[in-house]
Amino acid sequence: MIKTILFPSSYFSSKNVDEDLKREYDAVKETGLFDIVLFSYDKWFNESKLVLDKPVDMQCNAVYRGWMMKPEKYNAFYKALFDRNIVLVNSPSEYEHFHIFPNVYSDIIADTAQMRVFPDGKTLDVEEIKKTFERFMVKDYVKSVKGTTFPKYFDKSVTQQEFDEQMEKFYNYRGDLYTGGICIKEYLSLKKYGRYTNEYRVFYINGEIATISRNSGQSEYAPLPPEKLIEKYKGLESHYYTIDYAELDDGSWKILEAGDGQVSGLSDNQDYNAYYRALYHCLN
Numbered sequence: 001m002i003k004t005i006l007f008p009s010s011y012f013s014s015k016n017v018d019e020d021l022k023r024e025y026d027a028v029k030e031t032g033l034f035d036i037v038l039f040s041y042d043k044w045f046n047e048s049k050l051v052l053d054k055p056v057d058m059q060c061n062a063v064y065r066g067w068m069m070k071p072e073k074y075n076a077f078y079k080a081l082f083d084r085n086i087v088l089v090n091s092p093s094e095y096e097h098f099h100i101f102p103n104v105y106s107d108i109i110a111d112t113a114q115m116r117v118f119p120d121g122k123t124l125d126v127e128e129i130k131k132t133f134e135r136f137m138v139k140d141y142v143k144s145v146k147g148t149t150f151p152k153y154f155d156k157s158v159t160q161q162e163f164d165e166q167m168e169k170f171y172n173y174r175g176d177l178y179t180g181g182i183c184i185k186e187y188l189s190l191k192k193y194g195r196y197t198n199e200y201r202v203f204y205i206n207g208e209i210a211t212i213s214r215n216s217g218q219s220e221y222a223p224l225p226p227e228k229l230i231e232k233y234k235g236l237e238s239h240y241y242t243i244d245y246a247e248l249d250d251g252s253w254k255i256l257e258a259g260d261g262q263v264s265g266l267s268d269n270q271d272y273n274a275y276y277r278a279l280y281h282c283l284n
Helices: 019-031 041-047 071-082 092-099 101-111 126-132 160-177 227-232 272-283
Strands: 002-008 035-039 060-064 086-088 115-119 135-140 181-186 199-205 208-214 240-247 253-260
Touching (some): 002 019, 002 041, 002 086, 002 272, 019 035, 019 272, 035 041, 060 272, 071 086, 101 115, 135 160, 199 272, 208 227
Parallel strands (some): 002 035, 002 060, 060 086
Antiparallel strands (some): 115 181, 135 181, 199 240, 240 253
């Protein structure tokens, strides 16, 4: 049984939850279904020292809700918590499988954008890339750099010099968070309803579809992903993961991303209390 939710503390106070997770923390308290344990954000992320806000005397199973970690950091986190009687819902191998997109790509290849993977240090020959893609986007093994000046996509007009200059920006934006290597993905044209694309985040927990939430600000009247498509991905290699779906211009649907559930955010318009009730139901 999962009885504990683990949150990072505020950077400024180990006794208070991280400010960006306060809404989730409050929802957990309101449901009354879980114990809550905080760990010091500063000590763990900056010093790799695990400091909990209270002792855990009996072994318990827990869900972490917080910020992404590189797989090696999560592995250390898992082991340090285990030594303190806390067993996280996802093992290090489960976390890595979903956190590193090339790992999970083979599971979802039938319903996602075409992709080429370039391990760190491999030359990015844009002329070769353009032989495969009419338009393409760039991410590392974990994330893109949306919301920056980096281009949303490149097309066949881009030169090697232009691409190299933009990639310098990419590496600077990702900084210490840069992970693994580069993924070049086919750029998909998404359907819009007014100003908004039609994207959904689905949380899968213990082989069940726990929640389906609008993830791009679209109206509640925008169509849902096909039930058959969502059902297809219930049994992947993790207890707790997310898949993001989007409607394309032609009305078909594709998977945009997949991720470990513990470090996947809730949608802005999602009912947080209902989410944690679903989490409890699926894990117990």
